[in-house]
Amino acid sequence: MCAAAGRRKNLDLQGDRKVKRQIRSMRGKLTCLGFVLGWIAFAVSGHSAEEEPAGKAQLQESLLWGDRWLVRDVTDYQRLSLGQCIRVALVNNLDIRSQRDALRSAEQDLRSARNFFDLKGTFSAEHRQDVYTPSVETGSVVVYDPVLQQYVTTAARTAVIDDDVTTLSLPVTQHIKTGGSITASPYLQESDYQRNQWASGINLGIRQPLLDGFGYDVSTADLRRTRLGLRRSEQSLDGAARVLVVQVVQDYYGILRTQKILEEQQEALQRAQSLLRAAQIRKEEGEVAELDVLRAELQVAQSENALIATRNTLRSRLTGFQLRLGVSPQQAVGIQAKEVEFEPTELHFDQLVDFALRHRHDLKNQELSLEQSRISLLTAKNRNLPNLDLTASYRFYDSHDDLDKVWDVDQGSVSLGVIFSMPLGDVSDDVLLQKARIGVDQAESALESLRREVISDIDNAVRQIETLENQIEVLQKNVEIAQEGFRLSQLSYEVGGLISSFDLAKAQEDLTSARTTYIAALIDYQIALAQLDLARGLDLVSLIEARAGTPLQ
Structure with missing residues (x-):
């Protein structure tokens, strides 16, 4: 009994030692796992700084995205106001839709670039069968003899070895902001050679560049370039929308000018027909010669020909306007006529230039391009x-013929290493560096050139407006003089016959020309104001409200 008690005590002590070893092993594993998880948390802590701009949601809900509420009040496409024309174009214009698609593509590029810093893994399952030829000598092995009901050792022999191996693995990788990466590769393997054999383990690895590829600026270069590309796409969409607004304004006023000229020509035709009737009556009474009647008939024919040409011009402008608005070719369009008013504008050149240099979308786009070039130069230098x-790795593993016991993984190994390599005779990286420097110089030159072009655009727009303001004052007086001249000429022709029908026709032409020139100047003035708003970089909403004359609801 004493011997049995001693054996039980020894077994208890052995069990306690085994439990303690398992506890120590588990503590070591948890400590290692905590270290790895802490490093991963530190490594990805800067990832939140790469969030998309906060204004993105606002852009999606704004005019740039052509929300359907913009055209909810458009029911009659043949009587469109200027504001409605602008909103219809922003919703339907095909070029703007293409710009929106480009922006969506840039968003996907950013999504792909950001995924580089996401935790990624690959689950894999592999099954293979290994068959060795009979020439392989197995040596003596231990097998179970069912007759003797015990394990026996066999003699050395050669035999065909047939082994089925099944492996499950889930390697995961986390790229970190210092330029390195952390990998973890857990696996489970089953082999049925002789009898079922299980193996499990996990390999932890860390790789950190110290020169090429080191640092936050280098590791996030592609991500930052992609973010800048997204912002450039946003600026391009914004700029295309502003240009479209001004183009719609130009087309709208072009149609309005043609309609006004058409009205003047219709009045001129009526005056010419009235003159012809008067000439025919006076010829029958013997007061004028046949030549006056012929001149009056010629005036009517010329007025009709001008009217036909203007109507054709109007149809052509409306067809082009359909394309600009992006509506169906079967959808007839027209504009709601409005009176063109003239109100002189006070302009300050220096203020306009300063505003433009801070708000022009193409300048912002070029500044982003320069920043991209500098990032490329940084990576080329690196x-x-x-x-x-x-490099550092830690592997712990175990194998057992019992699946429940294979998870103990009480075996492990650690390795540390340094890898050095340097290409010899390869100039490709140096070529990329020189090209990156040239790219930065080109981007800086393009930016400076664009700034000068902005100043030139403002100067041209201001001079155009000032010229039109002076012309409008003179043309308005010309209309008054032409109206009075035609009234006196008509009176002289009808009452006393003091002038010929040729002189009266000339007075009528002068009146028509004065009126059409004055209308054209008024419309050109409105277009010039829109071009100035575009040149100084007025934001899209303000541009629409300024040109349409009504606030956006």
Whole structure:
């Protein structure tokens, strides 16, 4: 009994030692896992700084995205106001839709670039069968003899080895902001050679560049370039929308000018027909010669010909306007006529230039392009450094013929290493560096050139407006003089016959020309104001409200 008690005590002590070893092993594993998880948390802590701009949601809900509420009040496409024309174009214009698609594509590029810093893994399952030829000598093995009901050792022999191996693995990788990466590769393997054999383990690895590829600026270069590309796409869409607004304004006023000229020509035709009737009556009474009647008939024919040409011009402008608005070719369009008013504008050149240099979308776009070029230069410089990587790995594993016991993984190994490499005779990285420097110089030159072009645009727009203001004052007086001249000429012709029908026709032409020129100047003035708003970089909403004359609801 004492011997049995001693054996039980020894077994208890052995069990306690085994439990303690398992506890120590588990503590070590948890400590290692906590270290790895802490490093991962630190490594990805800067990822939130790469969030999309806060104004993105506002852009999606704004005019840039052509929300359907913009055209909810458009019911009669043949009587469109200027504001309605602008909103219809922003919703339906095909070029703007293409710009929106480009922006959506840039968003997907950013999504792909950001995914580089996301935790990624691959689940894989593999089954293979290994068959060795009979020439392989197995040596002596331990097998179970069912007759003797015990394990026996066999003699050395050669035999065909047939082994089925099944492996499940889930390697995961986390790229970190210092330029390195952390990998974890857990696996489970079953082999039925002789009898079922299970193996499990996990490999933890860390790789950190110390020269080429080192640092936050280098590791996030592609992500930052892609973010800048997204902002450039946003600026391009914004700029295309502003240009479209001004184009719609130009087309709208072009149609309005043609309609006004058509009205003047219709009045001129009526005056010419009235003159012809008067000439025919006076010829029958013997007061004028046949030549006066012929001149009056010629005036009527010329007025009719001008009217036909203007009507054709109007149809052509309306067809082009359909394309600009992006509506169906079967959808007839027209504009709601409005009176063109003239109100002089006070302009301050220096203020306009300062505003334009801060708000022009093409300047912002070029500044973003310059920033992209500088990032490319940074990465090109880094690529010219030699490769020096620090590596570390920790592996713990175990194998057993019992699946429940294979998870103990009480075996492990640690390795540390340094990898150095430097290309010899390869000039490709240096070529990329020189090209990146040239790219920065080109981007800086393009930016400076664009700034000068902005100043020139403002100067041209201001001079155009000032010229039209002076012309409008003179043309308004010309209309008054032409109206009075035609009234006196008509009176002289009808009452006393003091002038010929040729002189009266000339007075009528002068009146028609004065009126059409005055109308054209008024409309050109409105177009010039829109071009100035575009040149100084007025934002889209303000541009629409200023040109349409009504606030957006």
